[in-house]
Amino acid sequence: MPAKFTSLTPALHHYIMAHHSGSRGDSQPGPRSAEPEDELLRELRHETEKLGGISQMLISAEQGTLLSLLVAATGARAAIEVGTFTGYSAICIARGLMPGGTLLCCDISDEWPAVGRPFWQRAGLEGTIELRAGDATQTLQALPPEQVFDFAFVDADKTGYDTYYELLLPRLKPNALIIFDNMLRDGRVANESLTEPDDVAIDALNRKLARDERVQAVLLPVADGLQICRKRAAG
Numbered sequence: 001m002p003a004k005f006t007s008l009t010p011a012l013h014h015y016i017m018a019h020h021s022g023s024r025g026d027s028q029p030g031p032r033s034a035e036p037e038d039e040l041l042r043e044l045r046h047e048t049e050k051l052g053g054i055s056q057m058l059i060s061a062e063q064g065t066l067l068s069l070l071v072a073a074t075g076a077r078a079a080i081e082v083g084t085f086t087g088y089s090a091i092c093i094a095r096g097l098m099p100g101g102t103l104l105c106c107d108i109s110d111e112w113p114a115v116g117r118p119f120w121q122r123a124g125l126e127g128t129i130e131l132r133a134g135d136a137t138q139t140l141q142a143l144p145p146e147q148v149f150d151f152a153f154v155d156a157d158k159t160g161y162d163t164y165y166e167l168l169l170p171r172l173k174p175n176a177l178i179i180f181d182n183m184l185r186d187g188r189v190a191n192e193s194l195t196e197p198d199d200v201a202i203d204a205l206n207r208k209l210a211r212d213e214r215v216q217a218v219l220l221p222v223a224d225g226l227q228i229c230r231k232r233a234a235g
């Protein structure tokens, strides 16, 4: 039987990027953009690119659509993001929330999210997104015990992912999603011997999630790889 996957070529990647419907949620007024990445997000990406090579940290446009879609499909009201940078993924997540929903953004820097804040305002999301600046481990540990979430996105320091997972999982409601970015490490996770600490940490987490009975997990080859995990009822 032939392998059940389609290898990505630059042309096919271009096709995929051209055929998604953007991150605009149902509650944002006005016509849908004709482009998969709407004007506001394009401007934010452009503004972020002025920071130089570090702008590579932004999620891709179709990842943004997928985040928004999953937030909306799960009816999430309370979301949390670990690793906000200039706030592109934050806009995508916040756009998918139910009316009145909230997104808590955690980033060690408050300078990078400051680039995104005017865009959050323009998107009408300033009352939806709250930034908590500081090391995410400390931020998560300091949250009140009763604070729970329907959706979590982790896209910060790779060696911290497992700690964020263990701190977030008890705060997730049953069926809540927790999503991790960069889980393919440019394809290096499939190498026999990994030495780079970020690669080793991500490989270890991929192995752990696949066996972890608290979640249902699937690793998708979207951009640099997304692990999408659903917290099981008894998780």
Ligand SMILES: C[S@@+](CC[C@H](N)C(=O)[O-])C[C@H]1O[C@@H](n2cnc3c(N)ncnc32)[C@H](O)[C@@H]1O
Binding pocket: 057, 058, 059, 082, 083, 084, 085, 086, 087, 088, 089, 090, 106, 107, 108, 109, 112, 134, 135, 136, 137, 155, 156, 157, 160
């Ligand atoms: C890949 S970027 C996030 C990109 C963002 N999700 C987007 O696509 O719009 C990673 C972010 O994690 C933050 N970060 C790194 N270490 C951190 C830590 N220990 N605690 C909180 N944030 C951290 C960095 O400051 C950076 O903004």
